[in-house]
Amino acid sequence: MASESSKFAGSAAVMAAVKHAAKTEGSGQLRDADLQLSSVVVTPEAAVRDHWMSLILLAGGGIRMTLKAFYNTNLCRRVLADITGQKPEEIADHFVSDLMRELLNRVGGSAKRMLGDAGLTVGLSLPLVTRGFDQIFSNSTNQRDTDFEHWVLKTKYGAVAMSAELTRAPADCLNKFEWIVPAPKTDADDGELDFL
Amino acid sequence: MSVPADNIAMNQNQILQASHHILTLMERSKEQLERFVDRLPSVFCVSSAQGQVVKGNAELADRFGCQLEGLLAKNLSSLFKPATWTLFAEQMRGVAAGDTSQTSLELPLDASDKDVKTLSWTLRAFDGNTSGSGPLVTIFGVDVSEIRAYERQLSQIFSTIPLGILRVDQHLKVVPPLSAYVSRILRDDHVVGKNLKEVLFAPGWEQLSSLQREYAGNLTSIMGFPEFQYEMIKDNLPRLISIPDPSQTGPKALRWIGINYDPIVQDGVIDGLLLILEDRTEVERMRAEQEARQLSEESVIRRFVEVRRLEPEVRRMVQTDIRAFIDSIGQSLAANDLAQTLRTLHGIKGVSRVAQLTQLKDLAHGAETTLLGLAAAEKASWRQHEGLIAGIVDEWNEVETILAALNAPVGTHKVATQPAPGSLVALAHMESRLKLTVKETAKAVSKDVELSCKWGDVHLPQEVVGKLSECLLHILNNAVDHGLEASTARVSAGKRSAGRLVIHAVRTDKLIEIMVADDGHGINGVAVARSALAKGVITQQEAATLSLQDKIELIFRPGFSTRDAASEISGRGIGLDAVAAAVKSLGGTISLATELGEGTTFTIRFEHGSP
Known part of the structure; x- marks a missing residue:
């Protein structure tokens, strides 16, 4: 039985599942990533959180959720340098974007699986990489049935900002949805880097 | 009809692949x-x-x-x-x-x-x-x-370059930008917007030739036309203009500006002009100085050559006559006597012309012209032109030095002794000089003239002969210039083609008579009176009372001349009145007889012992 504090309902349940996925997959993908809820008030210009942005879309059962990760290549190169044993400046550009695509793919896939287990079936798009600046075009959606969450994944080389934008149509589609945080695995070996 | 589940999955996979491909393309x-x-x-x-x-x-x-x-x-x-x-x-x-x-x-x-x-x-x-x-x-x-x-560097060059660079538009208005020197060279700080004619040409407009004025004044006529239109007028545009400079005096009172033109052609037609102005004042001043130097060197040589080639007789005449005139002019100046000064100048001019001393002649002519040109109000201060006379005296001193050197026997520098004052000289001494004069004058007016002289062994004192020769010169010159007809007119009047002049001196018991006769057209007393009236020499009432002889003798009056333009030879209106005055000063009289178509005879009479 899950405790009351690990049980979520409605939009908060979806958000909690996504953040849970981000924390678990992020620690694997970015090494030692620690999830922290952002206390930053995101103004329009501050919405451009970093030079690069990777994103993925989850949609189904009345919800549409855009997951984004803002990053700079310096951080990614150093993470990759630790993994491959190369020097940061030797890491090719496409490895950096592949790293972040894979992060979003894993977080999205993990969230999709957990939401599906809880009864909410969603589809997952392909991950996309673009410039952080393009975020300014996302802020124009109707915000009435939309929820936002911001957090950062802290690594030893800096932070990767993430956001989730959840839109419900119809507005009451999540009224009966609940999600409980799964118990932590005792033997966590899914941090293996197998995409390379 | 139902679709198998794995078919649906395959479809979704294909859709996913397709959209993946598009996304990849878009992303790239x-x-x-x-x-x-x-x-x-x-x-x-x-x-x-x-x-x-x-x-x-x-x-x-x-x-x-x-x-x-x-x-x-x-x-x-x-x-x-x-x-x-x-x-x-x-x-x-x-x-x-x-x-x-x-x-x-x-x-x-x-x-x-x-x-x-x-x-x-x-x-x-x-x-x-x-x-x-x-x-x-x-x-x-x-x-x-x-x-x-780069612009700053350019503008620094543009502002320090000692050239006035400016452009004018189709209406000849000055348009920016222009070089800083423009305002300096044109002495105008607000040139922009003004008309080119106003800022550049107007101050020196009077100095431009009429052709230059016409072309400079019609520059707008080439605007809007192809460039060849400029080629047609460019040679007549003023390239060097002089502008009076009120801050300077003397030869510096003119500023010279060199002008270069370039048409500004746009779309094949002239749209404006680029002008480059250059201050040429110093260059022109130096050129003028150089010219003056050269002229002065040339004048030294010319003077020497002229003096050198004088016939001994003429040389003597020059030495005595001009010396006398120079002395006389000094006295006239001292006495503030303009009329006498003019007469003397005329004398100097006459003698130097005969002797072909061009510089002295030109100086005397110039001084005479200036003094005669004085307006009535300026006459009182005629002495301010004394410098002109000083120039004549200087020139004479140069001539005299050369003469003295030439007259001196080889090895000595002693000036030849002159005849003692009062010693008698034969009138025949004048002959060569008079003949020379007549020949020169006749040549100058393109007439054929013969002079024959009978001197009758008449002798007069040296100084009288000097003055008398001047009088005779005047009369002869007048006769050649006015009295004798041109050859064609003479032939058609049934006369010999060459005009004849005769000097006849006779000595009687009581008198010495010197007659100068010509066989010209005679003097028309009516025409003389009409001319005298027109010149204000006589009044209407006076004219009515004069006899024909009186009318003829009006030519001895001061200010009379029957020619409008003054020539170097005669016709200034001082010739004959000067003669009359000179004869009178020698104690003689002068009269004339004339017959239309036949000729004129002047007669100078002295009583024995009177001069």
């Missing part, structure tokens, strides 16, 4: 565009209205001294000095607020570790669909510091 093409912006050689930036950078390129990162990915943390304000930023921020807020959709300004960037660069900025409202964000501003900055530096 967008990344290419992004790189293109990243590498723009100018500053590109999107910022919030407060200067917070949300997007920038490598050039901007370079200004901040950071990496491209580090730009998001930056604010544009740190690129400027506070005062400059205030200006820039104001423009940004204006654009962000939608006051203007675009604005441009030039401001320097003050990146601390670099040279200050001036950029030309263009600010534009960001036109993406960003209703969810605050207003954003797109900023372009092009480095114009090198262009501006």
